[in-house]
Amino acid sequence: xxxxxxxxxxxxxxxxxxxxxxxxxxxxxxxxxxxxxxxxxxxxxxxxxxxxxxxxxxxxxxxxxxxxxxxxxxxxxxxxxxxxxxxxxxxxxxxxxxxxxxxxxxxxxxxxxxxxxxxxxxxxxxxxxxxxxxxxxxxxxxxxxxxxxxxxxxxxxxxxxxxxxxxxxxxxxxxxxxxxxxxxxxxxxxxxxxxxxxxxxxxxxxxxxxxxxxxxxxxxxxxxxxxxxxxxxxxxxxxxxxxxxxxxxxxxxxxxxxxxxxxxxxxxxxxxxxxxxxxxxxxxxxxxxxxxxxxxxxxxxxxxxxxxxxxxxxxxxxxxxxxxxxxxxxxxxxxxxxxxxxxxxxxxxxxxxxxxxxxxxxxxxxxxxxxxxxxxxxxxxxxxxxxxxxxxxxxxxxxxxxxxxxxxxxxxxxxxxxxxxxxxxxxxxxxxxxxxxxxxxxxxxxxxxxxxxxxxxxxxxx
Ligand code: BES
Ligand code: MN
Ligand code: MN
Numbered sequence: 344x345x346x347x348x349x350x351x352x353x354x355x356x357x358x359x360x361x362x363x364x365x366x367x368x369x370x371x372x373x374x375x376x377x378x379x380x381x382x383x384x385x386x387x388x389x390x391x392x393x394x395x396x397x398x399x400x401x402x403x404x405x406x407x408x409x410x411x412x413x414x415x416x417x418x419x420x421x422x423x424x425x426x427x428x429x430x431x432x433x434x435x436x437x438x439x440x441x442x443x444x445x446x447x448x449x450x451x452x453x454x455x456x457x458x459x460x461x462x463x464x465x466x467x468x469x470x471x472x473x474x475x476x477x478x479x480x481x482x483x484x485x486x487x488x489x490x491x492x493x494x495x496x497x498x499x500x501x502x503x504x505x506x507x508x509x510x511x512x513x514x515x516x517x518x519x520x521x522x523x524x525x526x527x528x529x530x531x532x533x534x535x536x537x538x539x540x541x542x543x544x545x546x547x548x549x550x551x552x553x554x555x556x557x558x559x560x561x562x563x564x565x566x567x568x569x570x571x572x573x574x575x576x577x578x579x580x581x582x583x584x585x586x587x588x589x590x591x592x593x594x595x596x597x598x599x600x601x602x603x604x605x606x607x608x609x610x611x612x613x614x615x616x617x618x619x620x621x622x623x624x625x626x627x628x629x630x631x632x633x634x635x636x637x638x639x640x641x642x643x644x645x646x647x648x649x650x651x652x653x654x655x656x657x658x659x660x661x662x663x664x665x666x667x668x669x670x671x672x673x674x675x676x677x678x679x680x681x682x683x684x685x686x687x688x689x690x691x692x693x694x695x696x697x698x699x700x701x702x703x704x705x706x707x708x709x710x711x712x713x714x715x716x717x718x719x720x721x722x723x724x725x726x727x728x729x730x731x732x733x734x735x736x737x738x739x740x741x742x743x744x745x746x747x748x749x750x751x752x753x754x755x756x757x758x759x760x761x762x763x764x765x766x767x768x769x770x771x772x773x774x775x776x777x778x779x780x781x782x783x784x785x786x787x788x789x790x791x792x793x794x795x796x797x798x799x800x801x802x803x804x805x
Contacts, residue, residue, distance in 0.1 A: 345486045347794050362474050366448045366463040372431035372503045381499050384430045385409050388497050395477050396484030405507035408499030416492045422804040423492040425521035428473030429501030432465035433775045440777035456782040467781035468774035472527035479793035490801040504710030505750040512757050523723040524754050529744050529766030537735045539727050540764035542743030545677030545714035547687045552705045553669045560665040570701035572669040573654045587633035590647050592693045600680040613740050641745040646676045683711035712749015722803040723763040730795035
């Protein structure tokens with residue numbers, strides 16, 4: 344049987360080229376203009392699974408974008424790993440800030456990736472990380488190294504809330520039955536400091552609309568006498584945080600699971616340089632909730648952020664106007680204990696209650712999902728930890744992430760299994776930003792590490 348390192352060395356150019364082809368298809372799920380491209384990407388993923396040795400590969404139709412399913416069942420008595428990933432990507436905007444076109448992948452060296460990184464939308468989130476699993480499977484099936492059963496479920500709506508997957512999972516529990524769920528859609532601390540993600544934040548995403556007068560008005564004739572929806576909206580938003588950067592929505596923190604001093608001390612042991620953090624972002628200071636460190640603020644604490652705000656005149660030059668309407672998109676990152684639908688309701692009630700009588704407010708919930716934490720005393724985590732030790736030579740650090748993959752909580756609820764988050768991206772890979780990239784080293788290291796997870800998970804299941 345061939346060793347995984349040798350197999351990768353022999354096939355790495357093809358592995359990279361195949362990923363590049365996949366990255367050329369602009370599978371932007373948020374924008375209907377890319378509808379056909381998203382569907383074509385599902386087909387490409389299907390082909391790749393077939394070529395990697397999967398059986399029963401199918402495009403499963405849903406009310407939205409399809410889910411690509413495939414499996415390799417070698418013995419029903421052996422454990423089953425369910426791999427999840429997503430083939431959709433975020434919009435490339437603002438495109439003018441990309442150094443090379445988002446859907447024309449190029450490999451360039453960077454300080455952090457001296458061996459080169461693939462620059463393209465989706466390179467890290469999540470096509471590159473998803474494809475590591477396809478190539479790891481190819482290695483295992485073609486060299487007789489697959490130690491257990493495997494199922495793949497790759498969706499096309501993760502970046503827009505996974506609505507169709509939430510529809511699909513409860514209807515296909517039998518088909519999706521598994522012993523552990525394996526996902527690479529997160530990151531690690533650094534290439535020499537691997538970490539396993541043990542928590543994700545939940546999310547509540549809402550849009551607010553503030554309406555003042557029934558039409559745009561001359562700001563001289565009416566200014567000072569009627570409510571300006573933009574002034575009002577920005578005041579209302581400002582009032583959502585107090586001077587300690589606590590969120591002021593009544594009841595918002597009621598169910599937050601606080602960590603013990605010991606747990607926080609344990610977290611603080613993860614290597615972190617505040618100076619490097621600030622330098623990487625070109626900021627002179629950090630900002631956040633009083634009483635918590637930067638790493639706590641972005642993982643174990645809930646937050647509220649305006650993601651976009653608009654209204655009135657934003658074109659060339661000046662126009663004197665009081666707009667009739669102002670809008671904002673607001674996200675709240677939630678932590679275990681907080682229920683996203685309850686938080687959405689609390690937000691709505693509070694936001695409506697603080698609006699002065701001079702305006703009307705409409706709060707429209709978008710999507711959301713629950714947070715997730717996984718304990719580290721299960722065989723899934725242990726198998727992952729041993730796999731990293733094998734290929735990185737060090738024990739990975741458990742770390743809670745600030746990002747969200749809302750479907751993970753639903754997997755646990757519906758399929759009753761734990762999810763192991765083996766992410767190989769770096770924070771500096773610029774996911775969702777211009778110039779997203781994924782280190783070639785990270786890509787190949789992922790392919791190398793994944794088969795060990797299967798091996799150790801199978802051994803520890805005995
Ligand atoms: N892969 C990310 C989530 C992520 C990235 C988690 C890095 C941890 C570390 C995922 O594709 C994503 O972007 N999720 C969205 C939520 C979704 C409902 C749009 C997010 O976190 O904003
Ligand atoms: Mn992702
Ligand atoms: Mn994403």
